Amino acid sequence: METGKQKGAPLPTVRRLPTYLRLLRQMEKDGREFVSSTAIADELHPESIQVRKDLAVTGIEGKCRVGYPVSELIQAIEEFLGWDNTxxxxxxxxxxxxxxxxxxxxxxxxxxxxxxxxxxxxxxxxxxxxxxxxxxxxxxxxxxxxxxxxxxxxxxxxxxxxxxxxxxxxxxxxxxxxxxxxxxxxxxxxxxxxxxxxSGLAVLSRQLAEILEKEGEA
Amino acid sequence: METGKQKGAPLPTVRRLPTYLRLLRQMEKDGREFVSSTAIADELHPESIQVRKDLAVTGIEGKCRVGYPVSELIQAIEEFLGWDNTxxxxxxxxxxxxxxxxxxxxxxxxxxxxxxxxxxxxxxxxxxxxxxxxxxxxxxxxxxxxxxxxxxxxxxxxxxxxxxxxxxxxxxxxxxxxxxxxxxxxxxxxxxxxxxxxSGLAVLSRQLAEILEKEGEA
Missing domain, CATH: 3.40.50.720 (NAD(P)-binding Rossmann-like Domain)
Known part of the structure; x- marks a missing residue:
């Protein structure tokens, strides 16, 4: 296990960490010990390379054929975010x-x-x-x-x-x-x-307008 | 005035549009008719090139030496987001x-x-x-x-x-x-x-941890 945490991790990565955490906690509850980046990507994102890049900030590395140790990864994300302390x-x-x-x-x-x-x-x-x-x-x-x-x-x-x-x-x-x-x-x-x-409303409004426009054209 | 709205504008751009809109409405209230991308960047962002790229999705272009027409730009952003209709x-x-x-x-x-x-x-x-x-x-x-x-x-x-x-x-x-x-x-x-x-809490927690760590080291 590497301990070299990166400082100044990219904000989009930091924003995604809680989503990984939620999924990993569910997996831990289900008794899963290891998970691959592909399996995480299947649940959350289309690209497993993004998962590997995101999780790299924690210093935990996935092992060949088995993937990431679930509990260790949860702990590392919590530490990284400072969520292990109140x-x-x-x-x-x-x-x-x-x-x-x-x-x-x-x-x-x-x-x-x-x-x-x-x-x-x-x-x-x-x-x-x-x-x-x-x-x-x-x-x-x-x-x-x-x-x-x-x-x-x-x-x-x-x-x-x-x-x-x-x-x-x-x-x-x-x-x-x-x-x-x-x-x-x-x-x-x-x-x-x-x-x-x-900001969220802007994204949603624009996307709704786009799908309705597309259907109007079709 | 161009009318060629881009579809599928980048999400970060769409997320920033409400912030521009708020600033522009304040400027309109203050009686301002034109604003340069540099003046907008000074208020909101460090890079005026980003402002120009963001505002390009509305189809409105800034004019040399005078900048963007404030009221027209407000209307174009509202239209782009579908906020001109309820x-x-x-x-x-x-x-x-x-x-x-x-x-x-x-x-x-x-x-x-x-x-x-x-x-x-x-x-x-x-x-x-x-x-x-x-x-x-x-x-x-x-x-x-x-x-x-x-x-x-x-x-x-x-x-x-x-x-x-x-x-x-x-x-x-x-x-x-x-x-x-x-x-x-x-x-x-x-x-x-x-x-x-x-997600927001993750970013804030991590940034707080970073500044406190930095001070602890200093």
């Missing part, structure tokens, strides 16, 4: 999106623990959200520092997002997961992942 | 994720109109969700056919998603936006967009 996160925005994220299946299995939700709205503060009390935004900085929180999740309306991002950065947050459809600006030593639902 | 969609899964999607800012501006939400849970049926009554799943097929609904949104738990996808396909749905972390299988004449939140 990451505590604070969420801001206790609306329905915040509730959806706090209840999203699988986050805990990915080592994400949303320990507290904050809101600026007095009507939401003090009420429970998915079993956790919503805290006033004024407590964010103090609690984030005391608890050494490194990840922040923005689930506010778009216009609130930039100032929430500033608050997070000032409170020691180093990774921001931004679900608001707004641009946020952070220093170089902070990473941001924007989840813009409009 | 798409009616049915949503299944009236939980907090469903509520978040029904209330998500900007979907209506993108021509997406979620006309009804369905659930299998009797406790949710008949109650309002974002101002619309939740309907029983048993009514899905009949209503989808009568209203010629082409887009379906899955916001159910993972284990329900495959059977909901089958129901949608059988009801004439041609485009499925799947928010459940589950694989769904559809015929070739149906398009699927999977929004797997774990």
């Amino acid at each position: 990451t505590d996160a604070f969420l801001v925005g206790a609306g329905s999106l915040g509730a959806a994220l706090m209840g999203y299946e699988g986050f805990e299995r990915h080592g994400l623990n949303i320990v507290a939700a904050f809101d600026i709205d007095d009507a939401k503060v003090g009420r429970p959200l998915r079993g956790k009390e919503v805290l006033p935004l004024s407590k964010f900085t103090d609690l984030a520092r005391r608890m050494h929180i490194r990840m922040g999740i923005i689930a506010t309306p778009a216009d609130a997002a930039p100032s929430i991002a500033n608050l997070m950065v000032a409170s020691g947050i180093r990774a921001i997961w931004n679900f608001a459809p707004a641009k946020i600006i952070v220093p170089e030593n902070v990473v941001v992942q924007n989840e813009d639902l409009s | 798409t009616d969609a049915f949503l299944v899964g009236a939980g907090s994720l469903g509520a978040a999607l029904m209330g998500y800012e900007g979907f209506e501006r993108h021509g997406l109109n979620i006309v009804a939400a369905f659930d299998i849970d009797d406790a949710k049926v008949g109650r309002p969700l974002r101002g619309k009554e939740v309907l029983p799943l048993s009514k899905f097929t009949d209503l989808a056919r009568r209203m010629h609904i082409r887009m379906g949104i899955i916001a159910t738990p993972a284990d329900a998603a495959p059977s909901i996808a089958n129901l949608m396909v059988a009801s004439g749905i041609r485009a499925i936006w799947n928010f459940a972390p589950a694989k769904i299988i559809v015929p070739e004449n149906v398009v699927v967009q999977n929004e797997d939140l774990s």
Whole structure:
């Protein structure tokens, strides 16, 4: 087993790793010990060369004729993503999106623990959200520092997002997961992942238009 | 103005179009008539060659020294994405994720109109969700056919998603936006967009691990 993990792995590869992980966990549950890149490709992708390239970032190599050791590969992907340790996160925005994220299946299995939700709205503060009390935004900085929180999740309306991002950065947050459809600006030593639902809708709308056009022409 | 729209535009390009659209609408609101690819790149991306390539799919070309006509470009992107017409969609899964999607800012501006939400849970049926009554799943097929609904949104738990996808396909749905972390299988004449939140988390977790490692080494 090689231990030479690559840094700066290609983002598309990183994005695909959870999908491999889900399949591998299912295979492990089914009692499978080894799996070939071809078998993985059959389930997920058309090209098994892509599977081999993607999985190479973990440092695990498939063996001739038997393939990858399933459990070892699961562990290596989890390590690579940092999902073998729990990451505590604070969420801001206790609306329905915040509730959806706090209840999203699988986050805990990915080592994400949303320990507290904050809101600026007095009507939401003090009420429970998915079993956790919503805290006033004024407590964010103090609690984030005391608890050494490194990840922040923005689930506010778009216009609130930039100032929430500033608050997070000032409170020691180093990774921001931004679900608001707004641009946020952070220093170089902070990473941001924007989840813009409009991007997915754009792809789907365009593809739907294409198949309907094609049928109209036919 | 060229009208030769490219079919089968690269997906990364399509994914970026909503970001351009948001910036261009802001510029239009600010009274700007023309914008260069360099000015767009300064706001959004490091490479202006990428901007020119992306915007080429709309058929609009930037003019020497003045750049792109802002209003025309907005219209061309909307047309390309099919966002100049309203798409009616049915949503299944009236939980907090469903509520978040029904209330998500900007979907209506993108021509997406979620006309009804369905659930299998009797406790949710008949109650309002974002101002619309939740309907029983048993009514899905009949209503989808009568209203010629082409887009379906899955916001159910993972284990329900495959059977909901089958129901949608059988009801004439041609485009499925799947928010459940589950694989769904559809015929070739149906398009699927999977929004797997774990992918974004993977990227963010890995990047956070990288910056923290780097600092630990320094």
